[in-house]
């Protein structure tokens with residue numbers, strides 16, 4: 001296939017993926033509490049909503065490629081850090097943040113949305129292996145790995161910028 005045709009094909013595929021992605025998460029993104037994640041810094045100069053979108057979109061693409069439940073991965077990924085406080089200033093939990101925040105995120109997500117078992121597992125276990133209980137689903141394993149990958153890029157300020165600009169446009173934030 002000529003290069004121009006290949007380019008056109010890849011654009012078409014991206015547009016179709018983006019339409020699928022939006023369908024999976026649109027009800028989450030209209031929730032004001034979820035949008036409120038944009039008011040908190042997650043890593044470096046990346047907001048918690050940007051980080052969550054990054055994890056959600058990459059997990060969606062990977063799960064789609066692997067033939068997994070990509071919608072649950074996208075939704076669980078978007079809600080995996082659904083906690084609304086500045087962890088450097090406030091401490092509305094007992095113990096260590098790394099262990100405590102998955103449960104807080106799950107409680108918040110359950111308050112606003114009807115979660116399926118995969119989505120619950122993703123949120124609860126995204127910090128694995130720090131939190132000992134292993135993922136029950138492949139989608140959880142994917143989101144957990146993607147979360148670490150995205151966090152590394154964000155911390156190092158490497159390569160994530162272009163993705164974030166694209167995702168912000170996609171999510172209209």
Ligand SMILES: [Fe+2]
Nearest residue numbers: 080081101126
């Ligand atoms: Fe987290």
Ligand SMILES: [Fe+2]
Nearest residue numbers: 051080081147
């Ligand atoms: Fe995260």
